[in-house]
Amino acid sequence: MFDRIEHYAGDPILGLVSQFVADENPNKVNLGIGVYYDEDGKMPVLECVKTAEERIADPIKPRPYLPMQGLAGHRKGCQDLLFGADAAVLQEERVATIATIGGSGALKVGAEFINQWFPDAECYVSDPTWGNHIAIFEGSNITVKKYPYYDKATNSVRFDDMIACLKGMNKNDVVLLHPCCHNPTGMDLTQAQWDEVLDVIKAGELIPFMDIAYQGFGEDMDTDAYAIRKAVDMGLPLFVSNSFSKNLSLYGERVGGLSVVCPTKEEAERVFGQLTFTVRRIYSSPPSHGGHVVDIVMNDDALHEQWVGEVYAMRDRIKAMRSKLQAVLEEKVPNQNFDYLTRQNGMFSFTGLTPEQVERLRAEYGIYMVSNSRMCVAGLNSDNIDYIANAMAAVLQD
Numbered sequence: 383m384f385d386r387i388e389h390y391a392g393d394p395i396l397g398l399v400s401q402f403v404a405d406e407n408p409n410k411v412n413l414g415i416g417v418y419y420d421e422d423g424k425m426p427v428l429e430c431v432k433t434a435e436e437r438i439a440d441p442i443k444p445r446p447y448l449p450m451q452g453l454a455g456h457r458k459g460c461q462d463l464l465f466g467a468d469a470a471v472l473q474e475e476r477v478a479t480i481a482t483i484g485g486s487g488a489l490k491v492g493a494e495f496i497n498q499w500f501p502d503a504e505c506y507v508s509d510p511t512w513g514n515h516i517a518i519f520e521g522s523n524i525t526v527k528k529y530p531y532y533d534k535a536t537n538s539v540r541f542d543d544m545i546a547c548l549k550g551m552n553k554n555d556v557v558l559l560h561p562c563c564h565n566p567t568g569m570d571l572t573q574a575q576w577d578e579v580l581d582v583i584k585a586g587e588l589i590p591f592m593d594i595a596y597q598g599f600g601e602d603m604d605t606d607a608y609a610i611r612k613a614v615d616m617g618l619p620l621f622v623s624n625s626f627s628k629n630l631s632l633y634g635e636r637v638g639g640l641s642v643v644c645p646t647k648e649e650a651e652r653v654f655g656q657l658t659f660t661v662r663r664i665y666s667s668p669p670s671h672g673g674h675v676v677d678i679v680m681n682d683d684a685l686h687e688q689w690v691g692e693v694y695a696m697r698d699r700i701k702a703m704r705s706k707l708q709a710v711l712e713e714k715v716p717n718q719n720f721d722y723l724t725r726q727n728g729m730f731s732f733t734g735l736t737p738e739q740v741e742r743l744r745a746e747y748g749i750y751m752v753s754n755s756r757m758c759v760a761g762l763n764s765d766n767i768d769y770i771a772n773a774m775a776a777v778l779q780d
């Protein structure tokens with residue numbers, strides 16, 4: 383009966399985790415998965431989250447189902463963060479926001495909605511992008527195509543090629559964009575480039591879908607949302623998926639949001655209804671615990687301020703590791719340019735290593751990166767950075 387079921391080779395990034403766990407090399411370092419580790423190599427529990435957890439636990443309360451759209455405070459938390467608490471678009475009630483099962487859940491609900499209501503739309507993703515973007519949209523029966531994004535030879539954005547590709551898209555095609563901290567390359571558009579991209583999107587009547595999983599890790603909370611807010615100011619329809627996995631260090635709680643910006647309040651109400659119906663028929667309602675943490679941290683002024691400080695501390699540590707790695711590599715491999723490390727933003731760096739070099743790092747040094755050369759810079763710390771730099775220098779020079 384199940385003979386015809388095809389083998390699933392596993393997810394390339396998640397698969398690295400099990401390989402890493404089984405590795406007996408005492409110096410092993412996991413720079414594969416997109417997770418922030420602190421200076422001690424530990425996943426942090428943020429102080430603001432600890433306070434929220436204490437409030438949730440005292441007294442321990444019953445766990446009713448949440449509504450399909452999640453907690454009101456979770457949804458407001460997403461909206462204020464993405465659009466700015468005083469944004470006119472929020473006062474005008476033109477944004478339909480639901481709490482989702484992480485950023486992945488937001489992408490999935492968005493993809494299902496698009497497939498139902500814009501069945502002819504094709505979805506364009508950056509080349510390269512986070513692999514699950516393609517899998518999620520294709521899994522919702524949407525044709526996925528790529529727009530040029532990254533030039534490995536120069537470690538920069540292929541901006542003219544990207545614009546040319548956008549100009550060839552059809553009305554209502556969906557363009558998946560990373561507002562900050564592009565995954566996997568770490569290379570972001572400048573604000574002037576965003577302005578141009580959004581002009582072309584507007585002229586072509588395309589649908590921008592902005593996926594923001596690292597807000598606060600680039601410049602700051604507001605600057606990282608530049609593209610989102612600019613699209614709103616231009617009056618564009620807009621999908622935004624956001625994740626709190628990284629910036630609240632709440633990976634396993636699965637907290638995120640999906641927001642759809644509409645031209646009118648009346649349309650937003652109908653979109654909201656359809657989003658909740660989409661949720662109802664997939665998983666009915668989102669998980670409760672993480673939703674309460676988001677609600678408490680985002681809506682308590684003191685905790686919110688503390689949270690922003692904690693995110694910026696993570697951001698600053700990553701930036702310091704980027705500079706340090708660049709300095710050590712430039713010293714050890716004098717004929718190569720490593721300035722891409724500090725031109726890139728967020729957790730990831732596209733190192734340009736070949737798949738063979740990535741494999742050598744794993745086999746000989748126990749250093750794990752994704753085979754496309756993506757390194758999670760947030761896995762570096764003062765203890766391991768020299769080891770990693772030496773290993774990279776060795777495989778680059780052989």
Ligand code: PMP
Pocket residue numbers: 416483484485486487512560565593594595625626627636637638
């Ligand atoms: N989008 C991007 C660009 C991501 O990097 C990730 C996480 N790796 C997600 C979405 C998914 O976020 P979550 O883990 O909250 O589902």
